[in-house]
Amino acid sequence: MRQKKEKTRFSHILSLKTGLNPNSSSLGANTTWLLVWSSALAIFGPVLSLAIRGIAAVRKKDKPGNT
């Protein structure tokens, strides 16, 4: 019998924070994102995940001892 294919585990960026907060009293959320990224959210996460995974894979490969 054909073995059931193992479900692929996708990598996810759970959330992100942009910029730096110089204020000595608050966390400082960039509300502009509400406007700009609401519609792009669906594609932005997976694309960034893929990019980071790609960079990490290259770095791993370049480490001495890894072939």
Place this chain on the structure above:
Amino acid sequence: MDFRPEHFGGLLHLAHPRLLLWLDENLASVFKQDPGQDVCRHTELTEGGPSQRESLLGAPIEVHMNLSERCWTGCSHCYVDATPSGPVMNPARACRLLDLMADARVFHVALGGGEPLDYPALLEVAHHARKRGIVPNLTTSGTGLNEKTAFRLTRVFGQINVSLDVPPGQGDSFRSDLHVAEQSLVMLRKYSKNVGINMVLSRKTFRQLNKIIALASKLGLGEVELLRLKPGGRASSIYEKERITASQGIELLPRVLSLAIKYRTAIRMDCSLAPFIYYHRPNLDVLSFFNIRGCEAGNMLAGVDASGNLKACSFSPWIEGPAEHMLDFFGNKGAFTIFNELEQTLGEPCASCDYLELCRGGCRAVAYFLTGQASSPDPECPVVLGLPSPYVSLKTAMISWIGRSE
């Protein structure tokens, strides 16, 4: 690139672009060098803790450190009550505290005051932070800034914001040195694009919001950060007279978003303004993904005052202990109890609000000042005030219209 393991996976800090990413376990595993060795402090410290807070990080992502509570400007809304003879942190102590933050793998430190430019060892402390892998950021009134200092500041600080509530010559302000602030912005902008304005919102300064954003755009500044007036220090005596009105609170988010489009400027809002954002019922997933959160004191955020006291945030009226013990507090569900137990202790309407997990009842400093209770809902939140949300009003009107037509 800097990585810190957490119970959900890990935090990845990128310098260019300036991003902090929350990664799930699968993605974080790529960055973990030895998963067994580098476990999150959260799991070590919090076994059997009284709180159920699941989102607690192993350490804050940023700590706000007041190096000095000395200042000559005498702003009436100063929350630390800074005076020319206020306490100053010993530079050696500041560096020791930065070492502890580096050990806990805090990513950012916001240096403020008082007036930090009057702190003689400001650059040394900032360079020490850089050396230990922490990005230092700065808020200043700009008083005493010259070209040489501006250049040196922009070389070490990640982001520098100058406090300015009203454009010079445009009306009442909490401060008198508006031209100095504008000149400082021009000087700093010459050497870095990571310069912005901090604007404290009051019922008077709210009217200047358009002009401040326009000024930021004209000067080519990267961002404007809007701050809610907080009832601490000298500000407590003017708070009830100067705080924004309920209608200004409701108007805030639509106004900010339209100004962001008009002037193409990034506008940040501080965590205490979260209830005024959530009132408009934006998408929860978007808010969560972009970390547009309310009170994160004692979790993502911690504060250290010039006397070296650790607080959950700079405005917290409660001192937790000497900042030298910060490692015992970070990631510990038994610490910062008022803040970590909020989801259990907040009453209605917060308890049944869809935004509770993100908002966490609004600003504790405001709630405690106005009600005398640490776990009271923020009394200025439009939902707590019983003001109908435009979204809910529209939904109710549609349901009643559909009901009638049937």
